[in-house]
Amino acid sequence: MNDIWVVDDDSSMLWVVEKALERAGHRVRTFDSAEVAVEALGTDVPALVVSDLRMGEMHGFELLDAVHGRCAGLPVVIMTAFGDLDSAVKAYRHGAYEYLTKPFDMEELLEVVSRGLSQAASPEDDAGTSPSRAGLMMGDSPAMQAVFRFIGRIADSGMSVLVRGESGTGKELVARAIHDNSGRSRQPLVAINTPAIQSELLESELFGHEKGAFTGAHDRHIGRFEQAHQGTLFLDEIGDMPTVLQTRLLRVLSEGSFYRVGGTREISVDVRIIAATNQDLDRLVREGRFRNDLFHRLNVLSLKMPPLRERPEDIDGLVRHFLGRMDSDCHATRKRFEDEVIAVFRSYAWPGNVRELENLVYQLCLLSVGDTVRISDLPGYMIESSDSPGSGQWKQGLRRELSKRLRDGEVDVALDLSGEIDQLLAEEAMRITGGHKQQAARLLGWGRNTLARKLR
Numbered sequence: 222m223n224d225i226w227v228v229d230d231d232s233s234m235l236w237v238v239e240k241a242l243e244r245a246g247h248r249v250r251t252f253d254s255a256e257v258a259v260e261a262l263g264t265d266v267p268a269l270v271v272s273d274l275r276m277g278e279m280h281g282f283e284l285l286d287a288v289h290g291r292c293a294g295l296p297v298v299i300m301t302a303f304g305d306l307d308s309a310v311k312a313y314r315h316g317a318y319e320y321l322t323k324p325f326d327m328e329e330l331l332e333v334v335s336r337g338l339s340q341a342a343s344p345e346d347d348a349g350t351s352p353s354r355a356g357l358m359m360g361d362s363p364a365m366q367a368v369f370r371f372i373g374r375i376a377d378s379g380m381s382v383l384v385r386g387e388s389g390t391g392k393e394l395v396a397r398a399i400h401d402n403s404g405r406s407r408q409p410l411v412a413i414n415t416p417a418i419q420s421e422l423l424e425s426e427l428f429g430h431e432k433g434a435f436t437g438a439h440d441r442h443i444g445r446f447e448q449a450h451q452g453t454l455f456l457d458e459i460g461d462m463p464t465v466l467q468t469r470l471l472r473v474l475s476e477g478s479f480y481r482v483g484g485t486r487e488i489s490v491d492v493r494i495i496a497a498t499n500q501d502l503d504r505l506v507r508e509g510r511f512r513n514d515l516f517h518r519l520n521v522l523s524l525k526m527p528p529l530r531e532r533p534e535d536i537d538g539l540v541r542h543f544l545g546r547m548d549s550d551c552h553a554t555r556k557r558f559e560d561e562v563i564a565v566f567r568s569y570a571w572p573g574n575v576r577e578l579e580n581l582v583y584q585l586c587l588l589s590v591g592d593t594v595r596i597s598d599l600p601g602y603m604i605e606s607s608d609s610p611g612s613g614q615w616k617q618g619l620r621r622e623l624s625k626r627l628r629d630g631e632v633d634v635a636l637d638l639s640g641e642i643d644q645l646l647a648e649e650a651m652r653i654t655g656g657h658k659q660q661a662a663r664l665l666g667w668g669r670n671t672l673a674r675k676l677r
């Protein structure tokens with residue numbers, strides 16, 4: 222039985238992983254640096270490697286390369302505290318077997334390890350490393366980490382991808398990230414936004430037309446499919462595609478060739494398709510408004526973008542990202558966002574998702590006075606709707622009241638406010654107990670005299 226090697230410069234992490242693996246019946250060897258592990262590769266070969274990404278001198282990727290130099294296809298599991306898109310993409314590009322973002326469950330690691338051990342070593346990667354322009358996509362939340370992993374894993378596959386999600390969740394950004402990180406990145410990413418084009422023109426936009434194919438066709442037109450040859454075609458808002466065109470599209474996708482409108486020459490293309498929609502395609506299929514077979518052809522790989530309200534952890538990072546962009550785009554001085562503003566952001570529902578946040582950050586920067594964006598700068602609807610149930614709303618209310626008094630320059634604010642809160646507690650307990658003082662005091666954990674005093 223070959224050992225599992227664990228490499229991490231963080232000794233406590235090393236210990237935790239070692240113990241977990243041993244408990245699961247594995248034999249483990251630990252290394253506190255990539256250099257030592259590489260040296261050991263000279264005399265020994267592990268069954269699987271679990272490695273940190275950022276360690277002292279030698280980076281996890283170098284270790285990955287060294288391991289594969291010695292033994293191609295050996296599963297290497299990368300664990301990292303820095304779960305950005307770029308690292309995820311690079312990890313898979315360097316042939317990582319799996320990529321885990323710290324903190325992760327030991328269960329998860331054990332599952333990955335046993336999967337890795339059971340897979341037959343297979344030769345990997347065409348190693349067509351192109352510089353990645355990713356990294357523009359932010360997200361610390363587990364949901365976005367999963368998106369990054371997905372992109373990293375499938376970008377190079379060339380398979381069709383269907384990206385779903387509400388408006389403004391970043392579907393187009395995903396399409397770009399997949400393209401940029403694929404072997405097609407030197408060829409164009411061509412987008413077509415279905416609803417933006419008149420349906421009569423859509424066919425010729427997609428497939429092109431010959432001169433004189435119809436009234437107004439004064440010249441030959443090369444369609445998006447041809448423009449995207451060897452690259453990627455992004456079919457945005459695919460749910461809006463008219464049925465006739467769906468049929469035509471399906472045929473082109475299965476045959477890999479088509480005729481320009483009015484043309485007689487068959488044109489073959491090699492195009493990777495990424496489609497996106499914010500509609501419920503399953504419903505459209507059920508209602509017969511979207512072809513089932515086309516749906517399956519597009520939906521080879523499927524990604525659902527999480528709405529922003531389900532990942533409030535991302536808001537801080539996104540705001541900083543947009544502020545940074547604002548600096549470089551508008552040469553505006555950077556503004557600070559009050560913690561309270563971020564708190565409202567975190568409980569707001571963001572129907573327009575990241576786009577709405579992006580626009581609001583720009584707007585607030587331009588319109589707010591001074592160098593700090595305060596809660597009073599927020600549009601009214603945000604404050605009201607952040608009072609929606611389920612998100613510590615009472616604290617929000619309290620916070621707002623507090624901030625107002627502080628800003629109005631009141632003194633003894635803490636004393637006054639806590640007096641009012643005590644009074645509220647007393648009144649409410651009396652109400653709930655039907656005016657039974659002893660019971661109310663007990664519920665509150667106060668003495669009877671205290672309660673009497675507060676009620677006065």
Ligand SMILES: Nc1ncnc2c1ncn2[C@@H]1O[C@H](COP(=O)(O)OP(=O)(O)OP(=O)(O)O)[C@@H](O)[C@H]1O
Nearest residue numbers: 357358359387388389390391392393394499575576
């Ligand atoms: N994770 C992210 N990090 C940084 N910017 C993001 C992120 N997600 C979205 N954005 C930004 O939000 C805006 C909307 O993103 P995008 O156009 O990709 O959304 P979409 O899902 O295609 O929206 P729609 O359905 O309305 O077409 C863009 O300006 C994009 O740069």
Ligand SMILES: [Mg+2]
Nearest residue numbers: 392393457497
């Ligand atoms: Mg879009």
